[in-house]
Amino acid sequence: MSADTYSLKVNGTDRQVTESLPGESLLRVLRERLGFHGSKNACEEGECGSCTVVVNGQTVCSCLVLAESVTGYEITTIEGVADDDGLSDVQQAFIDTGAVQCGFCTPGLVMSVGALLDSVPDPDELAVREAISGNLCRCTGYGRIIEAVSQTVDGRRDDGSRS
Amino acid sequence: MLNGRQHGGVSVTIATSLEDACAALAVEPCPLVLSGGTDLMVEVNRGSRRVGDIVVVNRVPELVGWRRKGDQLRLGAAVTFAEICGSELESLVPALAQAARTVGSPQIRNVATLGGNIATASPAGDSIPVLAALDAVLELRSAEATREVSLRDFITGVKQTCLLPGELIEAVRVPVLDGPQEFCKVGTRNAMVISVASLAILANRGSRRITVGLGSVSPAPLRASDAEDHISPHINWDGGAIPDEATIAHFARLVAGAANPIDDHRSSALYRTHAIRVLARRALSRVLGRLSAT
Structure with a gap:
C-alpha cells in the first residue's frame, strides 16, 4: 500500500x-x-x-x-442494504406507504430505521421517533415514515410466524 | 499502531495503545487528538479549520469503556454518549445519562465522546453542567507524565482548556451519589439542538448537599454555590418535609443570579437568565419529590 x-x-x-x-x-x-x-x-x-x-x-x-x-x-x-438488485423490506415499505417524496432524505432514513429494527424488532412509537430524530424530511412529514416502520415490523413478524 | 499515513504533508495515526497515542502526540508541532470527530469535522467541512496531523484515540483500550470502583466511576475519555445513555450508567449517574440523551442525534451520540465534549470546551457542552455538579476529575496523560485536574480548572474559558501540547484526556472520574439527580435543557426543539440554557441538580444524602451546575450561561463551567448553600440546610435529609415554596423560589433566584450569560445568535442573556430560573425551580421540585418519596 x-x-x-x-x-x-x-x-x-x-x-x-x-x-x-x-x-x-x-x-x-x-x-x-x-x-x-x-x-x-x-x-x-x-x-x-x-x-x-x-x-x-x-x-x-x-x-x-x-x-x-x-x-x-x-x-x-444504502447500496448495501438489499440483496442483489432488489429492495430491502424497509425500502419497499417506504414506497408502499408513500414515505418517499423528493427522496433526498430517504437513504439516510432507511439506514436509521434498518439499524433500529436490527436492535429493537418491535419498537414503540417513541423509540421510532427518537431513532429518526437525526433525519430531517421536509416533504412528507413523519407520519408516513412511521407508517413505513410499522409495515416493516408487521412484515417481519408475519415472516417470522410463517417460518 | 494500526495505521500511520501521510498525505499532503498531513499524517493520520490510529493509535491502538495508550503508549502509542502519547508517543504520537509527543512531537512538534503537536498533532490534534481526534476521538469521534463530530465537532472537528464540522469545522473541516466548512473550511474554517485547516487539518494538521491527527492522532485518532478512540480505539485505545484504556480510553474505551468505564468501570466502577467503590463509590467512584472511571469513564474512559472515548466513552460515547450512546454508551452513557444506554447502560447501567443511567442508574449510577442519572443526570449524566439524561444529558447524554440530549446530545445531537442518535448518529452523533454513536460516535461523539465524553472526552471530546470536555476537550472542545464549548459553553454549550451538554455534559459540562453535570460534570461540574459532580466535581468531576480528569485524568490527563502525556508521554512524560500524568496529572489530575478538576473539570472546573480544566476549562478556562470559551473553547479554552489547560491541556498541554502532547497531553490527552485519558479518563473522567465522577462519584456515585446517593440521591436523585436531574438534568434539564432548553433549546428550540427536542432533538438535534444546541442548548440555550441547561442545568443539573444533584442531591447527595451522604454530604447532605444539593449541587447545581449550569450550562450555556457562562464561558466556563459554573456552579451556583450560593443557591447550594441556601437550599441544602432547608432539606430534611431523613425524608419527609420538603422546603416551602418561598424557599424554593429564592433558590431559583439565586441560581439565576449565578448565571453570567451573553446575547448571541441562539438567544438573549435575558431569556437565558429567565430559563435558568424556571429550570432551577422545575429540576429542584423533581429532585425533592423523589427525595421525599424514597
Whole structure:
C-alpha cells in the first residue's frame, strides 16, 4: 500500500481509497472517491442525517466521520442494504406507504430505521421517533415514515410466524 | 499502531495503545487528538479549520469503556454518549445519562465522546453542567507524565482548556451519589439542538448537599454555590418535609443570579437568565419529590 492509499470495507468489500485529501469525511470519500452516491450530502454538519450510514452496526453521520478513522470497520451504505438488485423490506415499505417524496432524505432514513429494527424488532412509537430524530424530511412529514416502520415490523413478524 | 499515513504533508495515526497515542502526540508541532470527530469535522467541512496531523484515540483500550470502583466511576475519555445513555450508567449517574440523551442525534451520540465534549470546551457542552455538579476529575496523560485536574480548572474559558501540547484526556472520574439527580435543557426543539440554557441538580444524602451546575450561561463551567448553600440546610435529609415554596423560589433566584450569560445568535442573556430560573425551580421540585418519596 502506498503512503497515500488506505482501505475501507464498504458493503463487505475492501476498497482502496487513492488520491484523497487531508481531512476528507467518510461521506466525501464514499461519494467522490468510491462512487457510492446513495448517501446524500446536504448540511455537512450533522444536522440533517441524509448522509447516514452504518459503521459496525451503528448509525453515524458520514459527513462527521474522518474517513481514515474507520479503516478496518464494517461500513454499510444504502447500496448495501438489499440483496442483489432488489429492495430491502424497509425500502419497499417506504414506497408502499408513500414515505418517499423528493427522496433526498430517504437513504439516510432507511439506514436509521434498518439499524433500529436490527436492535429493537418491535419498537414503540417513541423509540421510532427518537431513532429518526437525526433525519430531517421536509416533504412528507413523519407520519408516513412511521407508517413505513410499522409495515416493516408487521412484515417481519408475519415472516417470522410463517417460518 | 494500526495505521500511520501521510498525505499532503498531513499524517493520520490510529493509535491502538495508550503508549502509542502519547508517543504520537509527543512531537512538534503537536498533532490534534481526534476521538469521534463530530465537532472537528464540522469545522473541516466548512473550511474554517485547516487539518494538521491527527492522532485518532478512540480505539485505545484504556480510553474505551468505564468501570466502577467503590463509590467512584472511571469513564474512559472515548466513552460515547450512546454508551452513557444506554447502560447501567443511567442508574449510577442519572443526570449524566439524561444529558447524554440530549446530545445531537442518535448518529452523533454513536460516535461523539465524553472526552471530546470536555476537550472542545464549548459553553454549550451538554455534559459540562453535570460534570461540574459532580466535581468531576480528569485524568490527563502525556508521554512524560500524568496529572489530575478538576473539570472546573480544566476549562478556562470559551473553547479554552489547560491541556498541554502532547497531553490527552485519558479518563473522567465522577462519584456515585446517593440521591436523585436531574438534568434539564432548553433549546428550540427536542432533538438535534444546541442548548440555550441547561442545568443539573444533584442531591447527595451522604454530604447532605444539593449541587447545581449550569450550562450555556457562562464561558466556563459554573456552579451556583450560593443557591447550594441556601437550599441544602432547608432539606430534611431523613425524608419527609420538603422546603416551602418561598424557599424554593429564592433558590431559583439565586441560581439565576449565578448565571453570567451573553446575547448571541441562539438567544438573549435575558431569556437565558429567565430559563435558568424556571429550570432551577422545575429540576429542584423533581429532585425533592423523589427525595421525599424514597
